[in-house]
Amino acid sequence: MSEPSATAVRVLLVEDDEILRRTVALVLERYGYQVETAADGLTGLELFRSTPFDVLLLDVMLPGLDGIGLCRRVRETSLVPVLMMSARGDGLDVVAGLEAGADDYVVKPVDDFVLLARLRSLLRRAAYAPVGPDTGDTPAGQPETPAAGLLSFGDLAIDTLGMEVTVAGEPVALTPTELRLLLELAASPGVVLSRHTLLRNVWDYGWDGDSKVVALCVQRLRKKIGEGRIETVRGFGYKLRR
Structure with missing residues (x-):
């Protein structure tokens, strides 16, 4: 599967600041994205309910229904990638957005190239499954599977x-990011993967910022597949139990 072309990508931008809304829309359109905007x-x-979109870009602080509430409403019916924009640097908006089901976030004021990189990363995560070299052999420690492409861990099947x-x-139902996280852990069952490794392989970019995005995504994934399936190894990272 090839990476989706920007000219085919429809973005819903919801931002109440008119200047920022126009600025971000112009940046995205300059790079070929099709942008629809809303101020609340x-x-x-x-x-969102009337038009198909490939990715949503939501401000946290919105009049009427805020970005957190909007993200929750979206997640009731859709796994479309969601990128939140937060004006606060203390992490409270970030945590709330990720817990509501957002896949990633950027902090305002938004650097154009960071925004574009995050959008491309989200679209790649939605389009691809993380795969390694195809050697035709079962990796060491990988459980035997009854059919090609099927991984089984007790009653969990992937x-x-x-x-x-x-x-x-x-x-x-998993979001693209939750699915990639599960696939990354399932590729090495019983092996502890550090938060840095997961940020690099799942979130698709080097990130020196906080790793709470990993912890919150693990938390959401546990609620969906079972609390005891992903083990936290304090000080090191996470592993999928065999």
Whole structure:
């Protein structure tokens, strides 16, 4: 699968600051993105429900329905990638946004190139499954699978070809980021992966900032696949139990 072209990508930008809204829209359009904008959360929700979008860019502080609430409403029906914009540097908005189901965040004022990089990263995570070299052999420590592309850990089953996850036979809806995190952990069951490694491989960029994005995504994933499946190794990282 090839990386989606920017000219084919539809972005919903919800930002109440008119100058920032126009500036961000112009930047995205300059690079070929198709942008629809809204100045408040309720209008953004109406646009989302009436028009298909490939990625959402949501400000946290919005009149009416704020960005956190809008993200929660979106997640009721869709796994579309969501990038939150936060004006606060203390992390409170970041935590709330990630817990609501956002995939990533940027802090305002937004650097154009950082914003574009984060959007491209989200789109790649939505389009790809993380794969390594195809040697035809089962990696060391990998559980034997009854069918090609199927990983099984107890009643947790991961179809790496169809990108589907089930627990006890019931389908589990994961966001693209949650799915990539699970696939990354499942590729090395029983092996501790550091937060830095997960940020690099799952979030697709080097990041020297806080790693709470990993912890919160793990927390969301645990709620969906079972609390005891992902073990925290304090001071080191996380591992998927065999």
